Structures are given as C-alpha cells and as structure tokens.
Amino acid sequence: MIRQWKLLHVLSARGGRTIQELMKEVKCSRRTVWRDLAVLQVAGFPLMMEQDGREGRYRLIEGPRGTPPVPFTLSELMSLHLGRHLLVPLRGTPVGDAIHTALEKISATLGPVARAFLDGLDQSLSDLAVQTKDSSHAVETLRLLQQAVHDRRTVEAEYHSFGRDAVTARRLDPVHLWYQQGGIYLAAYCHTRRQVLTFALERFRQVRMTEDSFQSPPEFNLDRYLEGSFGLFRGEPVRLALRFSRQVARYVAERQWHPSQSLAPLLTGELEMTLRVPLSPELRRWILGYGKDVEVLEPKALREDIRREWLAALRGAEGRVEKLRLTARKPLRRRRPARGAALTGPDRAASGQRPKR
Helix, strand or coil: HHHHHHEEEEEHHCCCEEHHHHHHHCCCCCCHHHHHHHHHHHCCCCCEEEECCCCEEEEEECCCCCCCCCCCCCCHHHHHHHHHHHHHCCCCCCCHHHHHHHHHHHHHHHHHHHHHHHHHHHHCCCCCCCCCCCCCCHHHHHHHHHHHHHHHHEEEEEEHHHHCEEEEEEEEEEEEEECCCCEEEEEEECCCCECCCEEHHHHHEEEEEEEEEEECCCCCCCCHHHHCCEEECCCCCCCEEEEHHHHHHHHHHHCCCCCCCCCEEEECCCCEEEEEEEHHHHHHHHHHHCCCHHEEEHHHHHHHHHHHHHHHECCCCCCCCCCCCCCCCCCCCCCCCCCCCCCCCCHHHCCCCCCCC
C-alpha cells in the first residue's frame, strides 16, 4: 500500500515517469512496478501512457478527464482524505463537523473503487489522538466566540479560573481562536487585567454577545503572542540549563521541545540543554516527569523548587518526610580459622577463647 501510495505521488508530477524511473523511485523490480500500475488502474485512478521515443511515460490524467470538479489534484485529494484522522479531537464542534462533511464530499468524487483503495491505505497510515479535551459540550460557546472574533464584538462571560478554582465575570474582546495540545483556546483582551490573555474553551460557563464593537490590536500576531512560552504558559523568559542522563539523552535529543533550545552532548553520554522559557507550572511538570534522569543546573531558584517538590512527594499523611526503607543486608559470616591456627586480636575475642597467660 505504501509503495503504491508513493507511486501515485510520483505519477502526479509533470511530465510523467518511465518504467525505469519508477523502478528507481520505489526501489522495486520492473515486474513489481507493472503489477502496481495495474492495481492502480483497476482501482479507478486515471493513468495514461504517452510514447516518448522507444519508452512510454506514465502519468495521472489531470483536467476534465482525470481530476474531480474541485481545485485539487488527485494527490491533494488523497492527502485530505487521510488527514481526516487529525480532526478527531474536533468532533462535535462546528469546525470539526463542517470539515468532516467537506472531506466526505471530496472523497466521494474519487469514486467507490478508488475510495476503497484509500480506506485500505488507512490500515497502514493513521493518526492516534490522545489526551484530547472534550469540546462537544461547548458547541454553542465556540459558535458565539467565532462570531465575536469575526464581527469584532465584545462579549461578557463567566469563566472558571483553574488556578484560583473560582468563577469570575469577564468582559473580553476576542481576537484569535486556535487549536493546541488537544484543546481549543481563545486569545482575548481582558478589560479587567488590561492585557491579552489565554482562555480555555471548556472553562467558559456562559458567554453573551454585546452590541459593543472593538478594534483588533494591529500588532497582534499569534506567533509573537506565543513566542517564548513553554506550552500554553506565557511570561518573562529566563535562561534554563538542564542535564539529562545517558538513559534518556537520545530520546530528549530526538525532539524540538522549544525553538530556543540548544543541545550539547557530553563525552559521558549525558546531554545538556539550554532554553529561554518562562518558569511556569507546565515547565515544572515536564522536568519532574524525568525524575532522577534530569538535573536542573540553573537558575538556582528553579533548582531549589524542584528539590522541594521531590521532598514534598516523600511526605506522609502527617506531613513528615518518610524514612527510606532499605532492604536489610544479611550479616557476613566469619570464616572459621583452620584447626591449629593461632587466633589473635578480634578473632580471639569473637571465638570466646581466653588469651594465654
């Protein structure tokens, strides 16, 4: 399936490809390429061959004969069809339902045989959405906020603050909605705090549209707004230095955790990382998740915070630090001296023999 999927992308290129070129692209024999071309043709994909001297060039037909009546190529349509897995977290919301319906209409233009081919490809390529928030109960809230962003209208809302565990009345100017880390978030100017803040969709208790309009800040840009943040938390960035053990060094080096990160592998197999990020609860949870495999080098204040967190994790119900229970080691047996050997010092005392006078 993956090989045939790659063939379709190659065949959609301008000018087409010869059998010899296709063999190099998919690294297969001539017989395998012929068989894959036959499978794609039976599946309903419009393939054609043009004679180019002694060789034939194969390509996908574009235009009225090949491409469905939408401004997408076949490769783009197939990518959109497979991309519907990424929309699982948005199910039940106007955004997710509308995009899902649009993709179903696009997939329908491929024909039943070609669509069955793509459904078979789903068994080899998919996306697993985990740790996503349930936004289905906030459909009306999302609709109102979308309208407020579009019409530049101020809203009055009751919002549950997670940190203070309290519901407060807010007057907000919504400027941007975005999807991140399995949830939908709103950037809005708060009239109480007099600055642009981030609000989670599922924590709105009530939202009411007002007749008041506002001017969106011309300097607002989501990338700049989130620049320097670690996850969703924003703040004044500081220099952070961490040292990871050799057990997790390669895993940490495989990802970009933040645009500002700099990695320095050590001869011991350990890894040092430097970042410029705000000291947020999300950052602390990320560091604590590595346990003994990470050491905070700087800043000193964060190093002390992490130490206190680990000590607090050892505290019992009475608030005292629990003693570490170590497995008792068995006492070593003393070797009995050979018969006739003289005992001196501690050995004589341990044997119970009295010294000779």
